[in-house]
Amino acid sequence: MTEDELQALKPHRLSLPDQAQRYLRSLIDAGTYQPGDQLPSQKELAADLGISRATLREALLSLEQEGVIVLKHGVGTFVTPGYGHRLESGLERLESILELTARQGLDVCCADLQVVEERAGEELADTLQIEPGTPITAVRRVIRVDDTPVAYMSDVAPPSVLSPSDIDGSFNGSVLELLRQRPDLHIARAVANIVAVNADGELADRLQVQAKQALLLMEETLFSEEGLALEFSQNYFVPEFFQFHVVRR
Numbered sequence: 001m002t003e004d005e006l007q008a009l010k011p012h013r014l015s016l017p018d019q020a021q022r023y024l025r026s027l028i029d030a031g032t033y034q035p036g037d038q039l040p041s042q043k044e045l046a047a048d049l050g051i052s053r054a055t056l057r058e059a060l061l062s063l064e065q066e067g068v069i070v071l072k073h074g075v076g077t078f079v080t081p082g083y084g085h086r087l088e089s090g091l092e093r094l095e096s097i098l099e100l101t102a103r104q105g106l107d108v109c110c111a112d113l114q115v116v117e118e119r120a121g122e123e124l125a126d127t128l129q130i131e132p133g134t135p136i137t138a139v140r141r142v143i144r145v146d147d148t149p150v151a152y153m154s155d156v157a158p159p160s161v162l163s164p165s166d167i168d169g170s171f172n173g174s175v176l177e178l179l180r181q182r183p184d185l186h187i188a189r190a191v192a193n194i195v196a197v198n199a200d201g202e203l204a205d206r207l208q209v210q211a212k213q214a215l216l217l218m219e220e221t222l223f224s225e226e227g228l229a230l231e232f233s234q235n236y237f238v239p240e241f242f243q244f245h246v247v248r249r
Helices: 003-007 016-029 042-049 053-065 097-103 122-128 175-180 201-207
Strands: 069-072 076-079 087-090 108-119 135-145 148-157 187-198 214-224 229-237 242-245
Touching: 016 042, 016 053, 042 053, 053 069, 122 148, 122 229, 148 175, 148 201, 175 187, 175 229
Parallel strands: 087 242
Antiparallel strands: 069 076, 108 135, 135 148, 148 229, 187 214, 214 229
């Protein structure tokens, strides 16, 4: 590290951990370390920056919370594979993952598409305001961005809203966009709930992640202007590729 770079970590208005955090992030943003790359050991980094390992660990934890790096116990520190390609959205906005990727200029595709007709169980029937045993259309698929699996999506709706025949060769992966094209449907709002879950074996295989890795699950119900439930979805997101925020006014 040059003398000028060392000066950047001298005490001033920012704390040493904040300075170290900014410096390391600048190296990653500049491409010195690419997504997926392993950083030098904490001992090496602390020596290079002229700070204690405790100060460095504080900086690294902040970077991990921001999704810039991943700390793997006993293995090392890695730049998040999805860093620089994270999809960011405000939860106050009703938009599809296709719209998200289009705004950020990323290449997205739908893979492993499954379209089946099933019978609604009691819990799902209650959500969709239908009788248990009513036929429903289920659409399940993996969403890939730049050929990397980033989400697994499952949408269900009564055939009056979505039938298997509606999913043809033109389907781009977004049930929301498909429903918006229906002149007889008027989507007024969505009620969503986001929780952290661990990937089971099937999800891990579909998303090419480790079993029990943390995922973000968004469960969302679409409602018409009349307050009728139109569709219910369960969307599993790989966290390093997504950032959701809420704007409060």
